[in-house]
Amino acid sequence: MDMNFKSSLMRPLAVGVVAALMAFGTSAQAADLWNVNADDSTIAFTGKQLGADFNGAFESFNATIAFSPDDLAASSVEVLIDIASVNTQNGDRDSQIVSADWFNAGEWPTAKFATKSFSEVAPGSYQAVADLTIRDVTKEVTLPFDLVINGNEAEAKGSVTIKRTDFGVGQGQWADVSQVGDDVTINITIKASK
Amino acid sequence: MALRSNKTGFGSITKSLHWVMAALFISVFAMGWYMDFLPLGMAKLEWMSRHKSFGVTILTLAVLRIVWRLSEPTPDALGKHAIERLAAKVGHLGLYAVMLAMPLTGWMMSSAANFPVSVFGLFTLPNLVAPDQGLFEAFKTAHFLLSWVIVALVLGHVAAALKHHFIDRDATLRRMLPVSGNNDADIDATGTAKESS
Numbered sequence: 001m002d003m004n005f006k007s008s009l010m011r012p013l014a015v016g017v018v019a020a021l022m023a024f025g026t027s028a029q030a031a032d033l034w035n036v037n038a039d040d041s042t043i044a045f046t047g048k049q050l051g052a053d054f055n056g057a058f059e060s061f062n063a064t065i066a067f068s069p070d071d072l073a074a075s076s077v078e079v080l081i082d083i084a085s086v087n088t089q090n091g092d093r094d095s096q097i098v099s100a101d102w103f104n105a106g107e108w109p110t111a112k113f114a115t116k117s118f119s120e121v122a123p124g125s126y127q128a129v130a131d132l133t134i135r136d137v138t139k140e141v142t143l144p145f146d147l148v149i150n151g152n153e154a155e156a157k158g159s160v161t162i163k164r165t166d167f168g169v170g171q172g173q174w175a176d177v178s179q180v181g182d183d184v185t186i187n188i189t190i191k192a193s194k
Numbered sequence: 195m196a197l198r199s200n201k202t203g204f205g206s207i208t209k210s211l212h213w214v215m216a217a218l219f220i221s222v223f224a225m226g227w228y229m230d231f232l233p234l235g236m237a238k239l240e241w242m243s244r245h246k247s248f249g250v251t252i253l254t255l256a257v258l259r260i261v262w263r264l265s266e267p268t269p270d271a272l273g274k275h276a277i278e279r280l281a282a283k284v285g286h287l288g289l290y291a292v293m294l295a296m297p298l299t300g301w302m303m304s305s306a307a308n309f310p311v312s313v314f315g316l317f318t319l320p321n322l323v324a325p326d327q328g329l330f331e332a333f334k335t336a337h338f339l340l341s342w343v344i345v346a347l348v349l350g351h352v353a354a355a356l357k358h359h360f361i362d363r364d365a366t367l368r369r370m371l372p373v374s375g376n377n378d379a380d381i382d383a384t385g386t387a388k389e390s391s
Contacts (some may be wrong), residue, residue, distance in 0.1 A: 050243040051312030052319075089308040089325035096234070179239040 022122065031074040034065040034154060034192035041190045043081060047164075048181030056088030056097075058106045058111075065192055072118040077128065079113040101171040116140075124148060128158075134167035145188070154192050161185045198266045203369050205266065209220060211259045212370060215252060215293070219348065222248045223341065246304065247314045253297035272364045282354065288347045296340050298322075303333035 012163050044057040060082035067075040083105040098105035111132040119127050121144065128143045145158025163182045164170055174180060198205040204212075222245060229241035273279045301322055304311045308325035312318045323329055358366035 049309065050239055050246070051315035052310035054308055054310060090330075091327060092307075093309075173236050176236055179236055179243065 006144070023155040031066040031068045031071050031076070032194045034067060034194050036063045036065065037191040037193060041192075042188070043079075044189075045186045046185045046187070048183065050179055054088060056086060056094075058082065058085050059087055060085035063190065063192075067118075067154075069120070069147070071124075072120065075115075075118050077113070077115045082111070083109055083111060101174050102169055105136060113141075113143075126139075132162070132167075134169060137167040139166055143188075152194050154190075154194075156190045156192075157183060158187065159187045198268050199269055202269055204269060206260060207264070208259075209370060209372055211255060211262070213372060215255055215259070218248055218252050218255070219344070222252060223344070226341065243312070243315075244313045246300065249297045249300050250311060250313045250319065252293060253301075256290070256293035256297070259293070264331055269369065272358065272362070272366050274362070278309055285347060288343075289351060291345060292340055292344050296344060297335070299337040299340060301335055303330060306330035328345050349367065 003011065023032060026161060041063075042057055043061055043070055046053050046055050048054075058081045061079055063077065063079045065077050067077065083103045084098055086094050086103075088097070097103055100106070103111075113130050114133075115128045115130040118131045119129075121127055125144070125146050128145065130141055130143060131138050132141045139162075141160055143158045143160045145156050147154060147156045161183050164180075164184050165175055165182050170177075170180060196203075196205045197207050199208050206300055213255050220310055225241055225245040225248065232238040271279045271282050273282055301311055301319060305321035305323045306326050306329040308321075310321055349351065355367040355370075358364050359368070
């Protein structure tokens with residue numbers, strides 16, 4: 001009687017726990033792994049110098065992507081950007097960018113973008129909350145992006161504007177933002193396949 | 195003073211353009227050399243900004259000036275020898291050419307360096323050429339060489355004006371001065387100033 005009572009109480013509970021565990025287990029494995037097609041992907045940026053916009057890009061980066069639109073909780077993206085691969089189509093400026101006053105690539109050769117959560121804003125439109133680390137500064141940024149998935153191919157495009165001085169990019173006299181603007185817009189295009 | 199020039203004197207528009215551009219020429223030339231000697235830093239960037247903005251101002255005024263010149267009579271040259279008048283013609287054509295060529299090579303140099311030109315922070319000019327290191331070096335050299343061509347042309351221009359004034363004693367210089375002895379009411383055909391003015 002005692003046992004029967006216990007088991008009759010425990011059974012639905014146990015079933016529920018197992019079901020929940022299974023569901024969780026399934027979802028944890030459901031975020032698809034994607035391989036970035038480096039040739040078609042860009043991490044570009046637009047800065048302002050002497051009042052005029054200029055464009056550049058980091059040509060070398062590594063991205064680890066686990067993403068499923070139907071399981072954002074289990075999705076994650078980590079991007080490591082090689083600072084020395086910067087190209088603004090001006091050799092003098094590129095060598096400045098990696099120098100100690102700016103990114104100091106000698107000391108901090110990579111920047112890191114690591115997501116903490118995703119949310120869906122509208123169908124095909126998402127937001128990633130991520131930690132962005134440049135030099136020795138980590139700050140949370142929110143990157144809105146549009147995502148198109150066609151079978152095994154995916155393309156994501158997003159843009160976020162950050163302030164370079166938040167990350168200590170521009171030391172000493174360069175902390176003045178009158179000639180080299182504070183706002184830098186990062187434009188990403190990532191093409192990947194699974 | 196008349197706005198338009200006539201066969202003997204310059205109008206106020208041409209005179210204004212002449213002297214404003216003369217001042218801008220000197221300013222931009224000085225800024226160009228000064229900023230070139232500065233070490234890379236905020237000051238250098240600030241002077242580069244100004245140099246570019248003033249350069250674009252010269253380009254704009256040069257276009258207006260050429261259009262204006264073609265739309266009005268040009269006072270006759272007062273040189274007594276054909277060779278003098280020819281030299282004046284060549285010199286003036288050269289000055290008009292560098293008014294355009296100097297800013298344009300600067301603009302293209304900036305474009306080739308992927309360093310677009312903002313005009314006093316108000317607006318940004320489109321890039322004339324795609325970024326290219328080789329092109330940048332070529333335009334930089336052209337910009338530098340032209341600066342010396344301008345020095346030669348301006349020195350010749352000034353020397354000729356002084357020669358007309360002090361040796362020929364004609365109205366060539368006076369008729370371009372902002373206030374005195376400036377138009378046909380004040381100067382007769384031989385370039386002699388009338389007493390009343």
